[in-house]
Amino acid sequence: MTTQLRTTLVGLLLVTAGLATAVTVTRHDNTDHPGIAASVRTGPYVALGDSYTSGPRIPVQTGRPAGCDRSDHNYPAHVAAQLRLQPGDIRDVSCSGATLTDLTSSQSTKKGTNPAQLSAISRSTRLVTLGMGGNDIGFSDMITRCVTMGTAFKVLDRAKDMSSHDSPCRESYTDNGIDSTEKRIAGLEPKLTSALRDIQRRAPEARIYVVGYPAILPVGDTGCGRGLPLAPGDIAYLRDKEAELNKTLKDQAVSAGATYVDTYEASRGHDACAAESTRWIEPIVPSNPAAAVHPNARGQRGMAKEVLRAIRAVG
Structure with a gap:
């Protein structure tokens, strides 16, 4: 030879x-993992987001800074586990209270400073989830305000003083027919467009998934009593504002060529008014380990399932 x-x-x-x-x-x-490309499955994966991503008060709280309230059982942790990523292949930089501004600027918390979330992304990043926008429109503050007004409404309604005004919170956000919340939601569009472009620039080979918010309130106007005391009209108002927020997240994701993850449909019937054993979202006084009006461990598992479903669908 x-x-x-x-x-x-x-x-x-x-x-x-x-x-x-x-x-x-x-x-x-x-x-x-049927339908999951090897390049996606092996990461690296970066999770960006606010408290609906970080998982405050869900055991075990981990990561730095402690003020970000990250759980090792939040949906990014479940996604990474299902994709069999190595510990070094996931960076969860989600943080309670985060807004889209905190993607490019450091965020101060009561227990430390979280670096700009986009600093975790590099050209080697292959998977990114972004769960953010609620704090930009002040949704947590809206719920607090509406619950406070709802409690007062129920007292006054029993006295027949407010029987004709069943949406005091909605009225407080409306001036001369203009809804200030709608203006804030509209203001999200350019911010989201800029954020998604920045992610694509930093990680041109990454697949990006924009994660929507799960159902917080039930269908109808009955509410759930002490669990989430709201005036009947304000239940519909908050539900509509969440739907508008999710629609904006979806529209901007599609426009940017990213994938939108719908967690709302899967969580219907598992809202804060559902039974303790089935709900994904805790009420004002949680009975499962989680922050008030935030996903519990069951909710985080459910959200992870929808993220994984979206990843498999893209293939």
């Missing part, structure tokens, strides 16, 4: 072995 022939045969054997190995790895990946 000539030297040239031996060299050629060795080269062919190496190529064949390489192809066989590649096929084996691909089959293993697709068997474990």
